[in-house]
Amino acid sequence: MPLIERLPKKQRHQHLLKLIEANPFVTDRELTRELKVSIQTIRLDRMELGIPELRERMKQMAEHSYDQVRSLPLDEVVGEVVDLQLDKSGISIFEIREEHVFSRTHIARGHYVFAQANSLAVALIDDEIALTASADIRFLRQVHLGEKCIAKAYVRSMNGQKGKAKVEVFTYVGEEMVFQGNFVIYRSTGEDNIEGGM
Amino acid sequence: MPLIERLPKKQRHQHLLKLIEANPFVTDRELTRELKVSIQTIRLDRMELGIPELRERMKQMAEHSYDQVRSLPLDEVVGEVVDLQLDKSGISIFEIREEHVFSRTHIARGHYVFAQANSLAVALIDDEIALTASADIRFLRQVHLGEKCIAKAYVRSMNGQKGKAKVEVFTYVGEEMVFQGNFVIYRSTGEDNIEGGM
DNA sequence: TACTGTTTTAGTACCAGGTTCTAAATAGAT
DNA sequence: ATCTATTTAGAACCTGGTACTAAAACAGTA
CATH class of the missing domain: 1.10.10.10 (Winged helix-like DNA-binding domain superfamily/Winged helix DNA-binding domain)
Known part of the structure; x- marks a missing residue:
């Protein structure tokens, strides 16, 4: 032994x-x-x-x-959509994890916060194909590792079937607004009427 | 037969x-x-x-x-930076692959194209911490599966050590411009002088 | 030194899910 | 009937194992 x-x-x-x-x-x-x-x-x-x-x-x-x-395929949307009224409004939740932050500072990389908002804005549009045409965005404060981002999106205008939709997105961590963006989304009803877009 | x-x-x-x-x-x-x-x-x-x-x-x-x-894990920067003159200009290449597109249409999701531009704009700033404060972006045409996005970024202005830098990014596929964005990047030289930013 | 127990090695039989090859049975059109 | 494509059958072999038996090598100790 x-x-x-x-x-x-x-x-x-x-x-x-x-x-x-x-x-x-x-x-x-x-x-x-x-x-x-x-x-x-x-x-x-x-x-x-x-x-x-x-x-x-x-x-x-x-x-x-x-x-x-x-x-x-559910991941076409970054963040988890918890509420969705097509062509009206939607809410998504996205938790900032290790892979979303700068390793040095533990601050979320902007494009993830953008991606959540962008995904939600696109998901909101009840159409065959919806693509982002342009966006005007503000990062209001840093988001840190572990924080939960709650994005709320509202459709502000919709013109016709071959038009653009304007979607406004506000992202909060708790009570604080951390991001705000105005998106213009192209909604193609099948036709080739898109000049740009993602 | x-x-x-x-x-x-x-x-x-x-x-x-x-x-x-x-x-x-x-x-x-x-x-x-x-x-x-x-x-x-x-x-x-x-x-x-x-x-x-x-x-x-x-x-x-x-x-x-x-x-x-x-x-x-290589993803701190989306896209491969092939040229970088700090505080001046930079170029990055990003190939659109299966995982970057909408599976139905094979069109790149906007946030990847944004992420490439955002990453490059942030990488360009020669500072301890550089975060995106705001951005004004345009998606000029869809980018498809397999296409190579070449993003070129130029620093347009830099104010002081505690200031914001303005960076303009153009993304091309071949000769065609597919994306254009104006980024405001906060450059904090260590201090807590950031009001917002990613 | 001899005994004991652990650890390592060796070897055999067997398995799934095949490939490769040869050959025979079957079907269909002319 | 005959010619050809298609389908089936069967045997040998392969990889990367498992399961099991048994022998050797090592270590500690009485």
Whole structure:
């Protein structure tokens, strides 16, 4: 019953975990070359650590991405739309996370706040294709990591079927307004009447 | 040489394509039950249609999602800055890919084009912290899947150390201007002199 | 030194989900 | 009937494993 000096195994386990995390596509055989142990040891280690075999790892990744892709169409909108009255008004919520901020300052990058507002403005328009033509925006104060942005959008005008819609968006964190934007959205009812737009 | 009535095969091919698209995780054996043909026929069909085996499909999906995750952290700046003269001008290139477009129309979502311009405008300012205060933007024409956006930014004015910088950005696809924006960027030289900004 | 227990290695059988190849059965048109 | 395309069958082989048995190598200790 060796009490001391049983570290190499634990160290190998750590090493193994790192190797597989670094490259989930590595086979057991490739790992033997890296860790200088037999393939059986690799397999025992994987069992102890609960790491599934290569094919299972790939399957899980594939299923994961498939689920994501399935839900991506919802991602045409940045932020979660919690209320939507087409051609009238809408509300969306967007939480600022690690990936949305400048790592140094933890302040949200402007384009995410813009993206939320833009997405909501576009979603509001009940039309085949709705694209942003122009926007006039103000960032009123910085938004920080962890803050929840609540964007409220209102359609201010709608001219005809081949026209532009004006949408005003206000984004709040709590009581404070952090962003304000006036969007002009092109609404094409199928025709090629767009001169510009996104 | 059967000239007529050779449709069942083509129909089966169509059916097969749809089944695999609907569920990429289906095995050949499962497909035999759906299509009422032998497993060899399924395999011949897959070959003719160039559809890889289940494991290869899963591997490709896994690699795809892995690549996506890998490339996300590079996103502090949207687009690749290819030229940068701090406080003067800069150029960045951004290729519109699948994940940047509306899946239905293949037109780029506006906020990506904005993000490229915004990122470049911020990168241009040689300061500790640079945040977008406001912007006035125009989307001049749609940008489509596969197009390369070349954004050129110029600093138009700079007032003092605690001031705002005005940056003008033009984005082109080839010769065509697709976006134009006037950004006001706050440059804080460490102090807390920002009233707003991203 | 011999005994004990852990750890590592080796080897075999087996599995899923295929590929590759050869060959036979079947269908359809002429 | 015959010719050709299509479909089916079967066997050998592949990868990257699992499951299991068994032997060796190591360590600590009595």
